[in-house]
Amino acid sequence: MNSERRSRLWALVVDGARGGTVAVDHVCAASVSATGVDSAAVAVTLRATPREVLCASDRTASELEELTVTLGEGPCVDASSGGPDLIADLAAPECLTRWPAFAPAAVLAGV
Numbered sequence: 001m002n003s004e005r006r007s008r009l010w011a012l013v014v015d016g017a018r019g020g021t022v023a024v025d026h027v028c029a030a031s032v033s034a035t036g037v038d039s040a041a042v043a044v045t046l047r048a049t050p051r052e053v054l055c056a057s058d059r060t061a062s063e064l065e066e067l068t069v070t071l072g073e074g075p076c077v078d079a080s081s082g083g084p085d086l087i088a089d090l091a092a093p094e095c096l097t098r099w100p101a102f103a104p105a106a107v108l109a110g111v
Contacts, residue, residue: 009034028055041065045080060111067105074102 012030013022024042031040039061045051051069056062068074075085087095090111095103 024054028057032057039064041076043068043076043080051077051080060109063109064106064111067102067109071099071101071105073099074106075099 009030012033013026016026016029017023028040028042031037031042039057041053041056041061041064043051043053043065053062053065053069056065064074065076068076075087079085089095090099090103090106
């Protein structure tokens with residue numbers, strides 16, 4: 001991410017806080033707004049603890065994160081260890097091969 005894009009995203013985060021303390025929910029909402037995606041979630045993975053979801057922009061994002069935590073696979077797991085993993089169609093054969101439990105469950109959830 002370049003510095004101009006980072007500055008625009010941070011401005012959205014600060015605007016979302018409306019003068020209050022910036023929270024992770026503001027980062028999540030700004031990410032949806034800035035990227036034009038349908039949903040977003042913020043999760044952390046620490047060595048000593050399992051993956052924890054800090055916020056989700058909507059029910060879909062929450063359900064997908066729950067699947068990720070439960071199944072231990074999916075784009076978010078891969079992204080946490082190697083960078084962005086943008087997927088257009090979870091029903092695509094390569095996704096079904098890559099994430100044999102997550103992809104079909106996500107498709108059944110309506111993603």
